[in-house]
Amino acid sequence: LKIPVFFAKPYCSSDKPHIENINGLxxxxxxxxxxxxxxxxxxxxxxxxxxxxxxxxxxxxKTPYEVFFLHL
Structure with a gap:
């Protein structure tokens, strides 16, 4: 698929701010x-x-649902 992949360092929350945000939610x-x-x-x-x-x-x-369906 030629999609770039990023591997975050374990226990390094600054490498994965989006995940940390959703965890907070x-x-x-x-x-x-x-x-x-x-x-x-x-x-x-x-x-x-x-x-x-x-x-x-x-x-x-916008909501995640709205953005998802805009990109379909």
Whole structure:
């Protein structure tokens, strides 16, 4: 596919700011230390839906869903 690949250094959050950002957003719904086996599939889908419909400054205040479908 000739797609460039970047490998971040382990434990180096500055190498992966987008991942750290989404982790922070997820933590608004799932507190640190809560076992993932205690979270139902429905809860995960609900969180996923809320995050994908949340406008982002980085996306020009569009939602990830809007941007995804604009590029299809």
């Amino acid at each position: 997820i933590r608004q719904y799932i507190p640190k230390g809560k076992p993932f086996d205690k979270i139902s599939d429905d809860e995960i889908r609900q969180i996923q839906n809320q995050l994908n419909n949340r406008p982002r400054k980085k996306l020009g205040y």
